[in-house]
Structures are given as C-alpha cells and as structure tokens.
Amino acid sequence: MVTGVGALTPIGTTVGEFWDAAVKGSVGTAPITLCDVTGLPHRMGGEVKGFGDAASGLPRSTQLAVAAGLAAAADAGVRPWTSDPARAGVCMGTLLGNRAAVEAGVMRFHRGEPPAAIDGLDPAPPLADLADAVSRELGFMGPSVVVSTACASGNSALAYAADTIRANRADVMIAGGVDEMSSALLMLFTSLRSIAPDVARPFDRNRAGLLVAEGSAALVLESYEHARRRGARVYAELAGWSSASDAYHMTAPHPEGRGARRSMERALAQAGVPADRVGYISAHGTGTPSNDRVEARAIRDVFGARTPAVSSLKGALGHAQGAASAIEAVGCVLAIRDGVIPPTANLVDADPECALDLVSLEAREARVDVAVNNAFGFGGNTGCTVFTRLGSRRAR
Amino acid sequence: MTRSVAVTGMAFAGSLGAGLDATWEALLGGGTAATTTTYGDGPFRGAGFAAVLSSDLPEVPAFERKRLRALSRESLLVSRVGALAWRDAGFDAGGAPAPADVGVALGTTTAGLDDYLRVLHDGVTHGPALVSPSSGPQASLNAVASELSVSAGAEGSIVTVTAGRCSGSHALAVGADQVLTGAAEAVLVAAVETLDPTAARVDRPGAGPFSAGRGAAVPGEAVVVLVLESHRRVRDRGARVLAEVSGWSTVRGDAGQDTAVRAALGALRGAGLDAAGIGLVCSSATGGTGVDGPEARALHELMGPSVPVFTPFGALGDCAGASGLVQLALTARALEAGLAPPTCGLTRWDPCLPRIGVAARAQRLRPAPALVLTTDARGQAAALVLRPPAAGSGA
Numbered sequence: 001m002v003t004g005v006g007a008l009t010p011i012g013t014t015v016g017e018f019w020d021a022a023v024k025g026s027v028g029t030a031p032i033t034l035c036d037v038t039g040l041p042h043r044m045g046g047e048v049k050g051f052g053d054a055a056s057g058l059p060r061s062t063q064l065a066v067a068a069g070l071a072a073a074a075d076a077g078v079r080p081w082t083s084d085p086a087r088a089g090v091c092m093g094t095l096l097g098n099r100a101a102v103e104a105g106v107m108r109f110h111r112g113e114p115p116a117a118i119d120g121l122d123p124a125p126p127l128a129d130l131a132d133a134v135s136r137e138l139g140f141m142g143p144s145v146v147v148s149t150a151c152a153s154g155n156s157a158l159a160y161a162a163d164t165i166r167a168n169r170a171d172v173m174i175a176g177g178v179d180e181m182s183s184a185l186l187m188l189f190t191s192l193r194s195i196a197p198d199v200a201r202p203f204d205r206n207r208a209g210l211l212v213a214e215g216s217a218a219l220v221l222e223s224y225e226h227a228r229r230r231g232a233r234v235y236a237e238l239a240g241w242s243s244a245s246d247a248y249h250m251t252a253p254h255p256e257g258r259g260a261r262r263s264m265e266r267a268l269a270q271a272g273v274p275a276d277r278v279g280y281i282s283a284h285g286t287g288t289p290s291n292d293r294v295e296a297r298a299i300r301d302v303f304g305a306r307t308p309a310v311s312s313l314k315g316a317l318g319h320a321q322g323a324a325s326a327i328e329a330v331g332c333v334l335a336i337r338d339g340v341i342p343p344t345a346n347l348v349d350a351d352p353e354c355a356l357d358l359v360s361l362e363a364r365e366a367r368v369d370v371a372v373n374n375a376f377g378f379g380g381n382t383g384c385t386v387f388t389r390l391g392s393r394r395a396r
Numbered sequence: 397m398t399r400s401v402a403v404t405g406m407a408f409a410g411s412l413g414a415g416l417d418a419t420w421e422a423l424l425g426g427g428t429a430a431t432t433t434t435y436g437d438g439p440f441r442g443a444g445f446a447a448v449l450s451s452d453l454p455e456v457p458a459f460e461r462k463r464l465r466a467l468s469r470e471s472l473l474v475s476r477v478g479a480l481a482w483r484d485a486g487f488d489a490g491g492a493p494a495p496a497d498v499g500v501a502l503g504t505t506t507a508g509l510d511d512y513l514r515v516l517h518d519g520v521t522h523g524p525a526l527v528s529p530s531s532g533p534q535a536s537l538n539a540v541a542s543e544l545s546v547s548a549g550a551e552g553s554i555v556t557v558t559a560g561r562c563s564g565s566h567a568l569a570v571g572a573d574q575v576l577t578g579a580a581e582a583v584l585v586a587a588v589e590t591l592d593p594t595a596a597r598v599d600r601p602g603a604g605p606f607s608a609g610r611g612a613a614v615p616g617e618a619v620v621v622l623v624l625e626s627h628r629r630v631r632d633r634g635a636r637v638l639a640e641v642s643g644w645s646t647v648r649g650d651a652g653q654d655t656a657v658r659a660a661l662g663a664l665r666g667a668g669l670d671a672a673g674i675g676l677v678c679s680s681a682t683g684g685t686g687v688d689g690p691e692a693r694a695l696h697e698l699m700g701p702s703v704p705v706f707t708p709f710g711a712l713g714d715c716a717g718a719s720g721l722v723q724l725a726l727t728a729r730a731l732e733a734g735l736a737p738p739t740c741g742l743t744r745w746d747p748c749l750p751r752i753g754v755a756a757r758a759q760r761l762r763p764a765p766a767l768v769l770t771t772d773a774r775g776q777a778a779a780l781v782l783r784p785p786a787a788g789s790g791a
Contacts, residue, residue, distance in 0.1 A: 039519070039523050039524050039525075040524050041524075041525070085649075086647060086649075086658060089648070094537065095536050095537065095538075096508075096512065096535070096536065096537065097537065099509065099512050102513070102594060103516060105439065106438065106439060106513060106516050106517075107516060107520050109438055109439040110438065110516065110517055110520035110521050111520060121439050121440075121594075122594075123592065123594040123595050123596065124509055124592065124594045124595075126505065126560060126774065127505060127537065127558045128505070128558055128559050128560045128563075128774070128776065131559075132648065132774065132775065132776075135648055140648075141647065141648055141649040141655075141658075142647065142648065143566075143646050143647065143648065144559065144648035144776070145557055145558070145559040145566050145646070146557070146558045146559065147555050147556065147557050147558075148536070148537035148538040148555070148556040148557075148558070149538050149554060149555055149556065150536050150537075150538045150542075153538075156555050159555075160555070160557075160570070163570075163573050163577075166577075167573060169645075169646075183516065183519065184512055184515045184516050184519070184535065186524070187515050187516070187518075187519035187524045187527045187532070188515055188527065188532040188533065188535060188536075190524045190525065190527065191515075191524065191525070191526075191527035191528065191529045191532045192529050192532065192533075193529075242553070242579075243553045243554055243555065244496070244551060244552060244553060244554070245500065245542070245545040245546075245550060245551050245552065245553075245554040246551070247495065247545045247546050247548075247549050247550055247551045248546065249546070250466075250530070250533045250534075250539065250542060250543065250546070251529070251533050258551065259551065262496060262551070266579075377538065378533050378536050378538065378539070378542065379533070379536070379538055379539060379541070379542020379543070379545070379546075379554075380542060380545070380546070381538055381541075381542060381554050
C-alpha cells in the first residue's frame with residue numbers, strides 16, 4: 001500500500017505544489033544555475049528552486065533524498081516511528097547519486113588553477129548515504145540500500161521495497177529516487193547529443209531531445225495488514241512491478257521496445273490487471289526521438305491500437321534521471337486519488353509515429369482505477385510499476 | 397519456512413590469483429597481495445598500499461562481445477568473469493534458461509566512478525562535445541550490470557545495488573528473491589570492486605585482522621559472479637550444485653556488535669538453524685578500524701571461541717562492495733575442502749577483543765553449514781548461511 005508521498009521537483013518543493021503545477025501543465029525548466037555549464041551548447045534544465053543548505057555538509061542529492069523521505073514519512077504518519085526500528089527500511093534509486101560532490105575541485109584542477117585554490121578534493125561520498133541518511137533521520141534499522149537502473153531507478157527502488165515487504169523483511173519501506181544537477185551529467189548527455197535546446201517536447205513531432213533535471217521523491221510502502229492495523233490512509237496499492245533488460249545496447253533502446261514491453265506485460269500480470277482496465281500510463285516520454293517512438297510502439301504492442309490515456313511529466317519537469325520514475329509514481333497515485341490525468345507540457349503537434357491517446361497541454365478529468373508507470377534507462381534497463389485504487393482489483 | 401537457492405556457477409578474480417583455485421591455494425599458503433601501487437588520475441593520482449587484481453583476464457572472452465574498447469574496465473571484467481560463471485553452470489552446453497528468464501543483480505560501491513572522473517576530465521580539457529559518447533554512459537552506476545546483461549543476453553530483471561560493504565550481499569538477496577518468486581529461472585549475481593581513486597591512500601598497513609596494532613585497511617580489488625537457480629530447476633536439468641544459500645539477512649543499525657548479531661540471527665532463522673548448528677564462520681574483518689571489533693564481539697556472543705573462523709581480507713585487501721560475494725565463494729570452497737584457511741596477517745591477538753576461533757593456520761571443519769558475516773563501519777550488516785551441496789545432488 002502507498003500511504004505517504006513526498007516530492008521535490010522543478011515545479012514544486014512540496015507534493016501539493018508539484019501536483020498543482022503538474023495538473024496545470026506548468027513548465028519548470030529554465031537556464032541552469034547550479035553547476036558549471038561552460039562550453040555546453042545547451043544550458044536549459046530542471047532545478048529544484050530555493051532548496052539546499054550549504055552549511056549542512058551533505059551533498060545536494062543527499063539533502064534531496066532526506067527531504068523527500070521525511071516528507072513522505074510525515075505524510076504517512078510514520079514519523080516518529082514508534083514500532084520496531086528493525087522492521088522499517090529505506091531504498092533510494094539513483095543514476096549518479098552524490099558523486100557530484102567531487103566536481104568542483106576536480107574541475108578547478110583540470111582548468112589549471114593553482115593547488116592552493118583547489119579545495120573540495122574530498123573522497124567521493126558513499127552512495128549508500130542516499131538511503132542511510134534517510135534511515136538515520138527516521139531511526140529506521142531495517143534494510144537500507146541504494147539501487148540503480150539508470151533512469152528507471154525510482155521504479156526499481158519501489159520494486160525492491162515491495163519485494164522486501166512481501167518477503168516479510170520489513171513492515172514499512174520508504175522508497176524513491178534522487179539525482180542532482182551536475183556538470184558530468186550535462187556533459188554525458190551532451191556527448192550523446194540528447195539535449196534539447198529549449199524545452200522538452202515528449203511525443204511531439206518537433207521534439208529535439210530531453211532536458212536534464214534534478215529532484216527527489218519518496219513513497220511510503222507498507223503491507224495491507226500493517227496499514228490497516230494502524231489505520232493509515234491509503235493512496236493506492238502498488239499491485240505490480242517488474243524490470244527487464246533490453247540486452248541490446250548501452251544507450252539505444254531496442255528498436256522493438258523488447259524490454260519495455262516485457263516490463264509492462266509482467267507488471268500487469270503480477271498485478272492481475274487486464275490491459276483494458278488501465279486508465280492512465282505515465283510514460284517515460286523523455287522527448288528524444290528514439291525513446292518516444294519506441295515507447296509508443298511498446299505501448300501499442302501491449303495495449304493495442306486503443307491505448308489508455310498517456311502523458312509524460314518530463315515536458316514540465318525535464319528528466320530527473322534516477323528520481324524521474326519516483327516523481328512520476330507520485331503522479332500516478334495522485335491521478336488515482338483525484339481522478340485527473342496531468343497533461344504533457346509542450347506537446348503541441350503529436351508525432352504520428354507516436355500514435356497514442358496522448359493527453360497534451362491540458363489535464364483530463366477521468367476516473368483512474370489502474371495507472372501504469374513506465375521508466376526506461378541507459379543500458380536497456382526498463383522498469384514498470386502498476387498502481388491500483390484500493391479495492392479495485394478485488395472488486396472485479 | 398526455510399528458503400534456499402542453489403549456486404550452480406561461480407567465477408572469481410582477485411588479487412591473489414586469476415580464479416578461485418589459485419586464490420584458494422594462495423590463501424592456504426598464507427600469502428598476501430598487498431603491495432605499494434600508484435593509481436588514480438589527475439588530482440587523485442597517488443601511491444599507497446593496495447591489493448590489485450592479479451590479472452584482468454585478457455584471454456577470457458566476454459561471451460561473444462566485440463568492440464570491447466567501449467567497455468569500462470569494470471564492465472569488461474564482469475563480462476569476462478560472468479562468462480566463466482556461465483560456463484561453470486553448464487549454460488554454454490545447453491543448460492541456460494530462455495533469455496527473458498535470466499536476471500542480473502550486481503553489487504558495487506565504485507562502479508562508474510573512474511568514468512565519471514574521465515567525463516569531467518575530457519569535458520573540461522577537450523570540451524563537452526568531445527566527451528566520448530561510448531565512455532560517458534560507463535559513468536552511470538548501472539553500466540556494469542547492463543553490459544553483463546548485453547554480453548550474456550540476459551533479458552530478465554536487472555538491478556545494481558549499493559549498500560557499502562554489503563552491496564554484494566544485497567545483490568544476492570535480490571537474486572535469491574527473484575529465483576524463489578519465479579521472477580527469474582536463473583540470476584547472475586555479481587559484484588565488482590576496483591580501487592577508489594578518490595580515497596585516501598594507505599601509506600603503511602596496520603597489523604592484520606583481529607591483531608593488536610590494527611590501522612587502516614588496505615583496499616582490494618575483486619570480481620565475483622555467481623549463478624543462482626532454484627532447486628527445482630537444478631533437479632530438472634541435473635545440474636551440479638556448488639553450494640546452497642539457505643538463509644540471508646540484510647540490516648542497518650549502529651556500527652556495533654548488535655547490528656552484526658541481528659544480521660546473523662536473521663540469516664540463521666531463515667536457514668532454520670541456531671548458532672550451535674554452524675561449523676564455520678567467514679568474517680569480513682579487514683584489519684582496519686570499525687569492523688574487526690564488532691564482528692569479534694558478535695561472533696563471541698553467538699558461538700564463543702570454538703567454531704573455526706577465517707577472514708580472507710588480510711590477504712585480499714578490503715574488497716568493499718564485493719566483500720560478501722568474495723566471502724561466499726571462498727566459504728563454498730572451504731566447505732568443499734573441509735578446511736578453514738588461515739587468516740593472513742593475524743599476529744598478536746588484540747587483547748581488547750574476546751577470543752573467537754580465528755587462527756593463523758588452517759583448521760579442519762566438521763561437516764556443518766557455514767555462516768558468512770559481512771559488516772561495515774557505517775552500520776550495514778549482512779549475513780547468509782551456506783550449506784555444502786547435499787550428497788548425490790546434481791550431475
């Protein structure tokens with residue numbers, strides 16, 4: 001069961017702000033300010049505005065992870081945690097994690113600045129801190145782990161957490177994703193010629209790439225019995241989850257969307273939900289020519305020509321990497337709660353190669369009993385989660 | 397209910413030798429791989445004691461992969477060691493499941509870091525447009541697992557896990573869950589650790605594990621790939637079983653003995669055992685600070701001084717995120733040989749620690765399951781119970 005949510009995004013630093021802006025189709029991408037963009041041809045991205053405490057001594061990504069985790073815990077009413085600390089854990093997903101902490105000193109060195117001017121040459125912080133810092137703040141002593149499947153990491157964290165609860169290794173898990181804006185991230189996507197010059201236009205005929213973004217989100221997961229015992233409010237049920245590998249190429253998706261299709265099929269099968277009951281697909285929808293075309297094909301392969309309503313939040317947010325599918329998972333459970341499907345910002349002229357029931361520019365009111373959350377990453381790592389309205393599976 | 401999975405393939409590369417056999421023989425001989433070496437680039441270039449891989453296995457094909465120069469050192473190593481594990485499981489002779497039913501779970505703490513630093517170097521010195529489009533993605537934490545899945549054609553579930561020194565142990569737990577729930581027919585469980593170029597160098601190693609005068613642990617490199625399968629599948633295909641993992645636990649807490657005890661008890665409970673049923677312990681003590689003491693106290697509390705205990709990390713260096721799988725591989729070999737190898741570097745027992753069954757010589761084992769305990773100084777702890785294959789199992 002999903003009983004709490006927290007999110008820090010380029011369109012809001014609370015879940016309320018985020019969701020209001022997402023439903024309105026507000027665009028949060030803007031010129032990048034948080035890291036060195038010297039030499040980069042395109043300099044737009046999505047940053048979490050007004051966030052960060054330089055005096056904390058923690059890398060920005062760790063701060064983002066903690067903020068999302070604490071917000072979700074407070075929302076779920078598990079902060080403070082008064083039960084057995086060994087039965088509560090944390091799993092966060094990431095692409096590059098807190099490695100940006102080494103960037104400033106390294107870049108000054110490579111620019112030939114005198115050694116005395118180079119500080120910040122600290123060791124790379126442990127990646128596990130992204131979860132451990134959340135665990136420490138909440139007093140959790142169950143499993144604490146960071147996972148990565150690149151841009152599908154948020155979904156993988158949800159899957160890890162759900163498996164942990166299902167295997168009775170924890171009663172409650174906080175699961176989500178985080179990544180921060182960094183020069184290396186921008187250089188990496190620049191080298192792939194994947195970055196759009198102005199905005200991301202998922203599924204649009206004129207899409208020109210993604211915009212790198214940062215953010216974090218966390219969801220509180222617990223077993224149905226545990227949630228019922230403590231009288232928790234349930235947003236939705238995480239009913240299915242799956243990952244699959246394209247086993248094809250490090251950066252290009254399989255042209256037939258093999259891993260994407262398999263992830264969706266297996267997650268739906270695990271959820272016990274037929275494809276025709278899905279009311280909303282939160283697409284990976286990055287705005288790159290290849291991803292959107294392949295994803296559209298995979299969705300049609302699974303759902304047929306009459307697809308469920310599809311939208312991508314990345315037009316509004318940019319692509320927050322390891323955080324993306326965690327943020328989008330929050331979007332899915334709120335779509336179920338509120339009966340509203342957020343639009344795809346900047347989608348003006350739908351690409352005929354992406355023939356889907358696309359929700360563009362304006363939100364659509366619709367009851368959503370089942371929402372599918374797609375996420376596809378570097379290395380052909382794909383992940384899919386399926387959220388259902390509580391009781392809707394058993395009501396069939 | 398006891399849950400267990402079979403290990404049907406195993407391959408290893410470490411600093412004492414290129415392969416499990418060579419490593420085992422060197423461990424029995426009391427050798428150590430630690431030596432002074434220079435590593436890292438740019439601002440992080442420096443010399444210190446480390447245990448570097450004895451070979452990057454250039455003669456081993458990475459399955460049938462071509463254009464290997466696009467792979468990072470870590471990706472290439474794991475694909476090569478993975479190919480050996482694949483063969484060890486008999487998968488090259490027709491025993492492999494369908495590609496969609498083979499998963500990958502990999503534990504690491506450093507994967508991608510070298511390439512992350514290279515992206516910054518190239519981006520600053522040559523310009524962002526000249527960052528290699530093939531090497532850039534190797535900077536991502538999941539690159540190594542992804543390349544293994546591409547090499548092996550593994551189209552099932554995939555994940556990279558990082559949890560300090562327990563990263564490999566978590567990967568094992570993920571793989572075991574996948575097998576037990578039927579999400580995968582077989583899982584390639586891997587761990588890789590290469591030297592962290594940003595870490596402080598060890599100028600002078602301290603005394604060995606559990607010894608008085610311990611100091612900084614020497615970092616070590618290692619690569620391990622296991623093949624996990626269900627017992628049903630093993631029976632169906634008549635596979636040879638190398639070991640059986642029958643209980644596992646991953647926890648976090650303070651970096652003291654209580655966390656280690658909790659992990660050990662969780663694994664024992666999962667295996668349906670109590671501490672009296674254990675005939676061997678593989679500890680993750682390194683000779684560094686923060687691990688040896690809590691593990692010694694935990695093991696003393698659980699089983700006193702009579703059960704043979706060994707740690708390989710005095711010889712192999714601290715293998716960080718690969719530690720748990722390194723221990724598993726060597727413990728499987730110890731169970732097969734009926735011998736606990738000596739703990740390299742053990743000189744004068746630290747009088748501040750309670751006595752446990754560690755020795756500087758090999759110890760004979762009674763036939764009984766083994767406990768593998770892995771902890772780190774940041775509060776991660778993991779444990780698993782390993783049983784030798786049942787008599788007559790497999791081909």
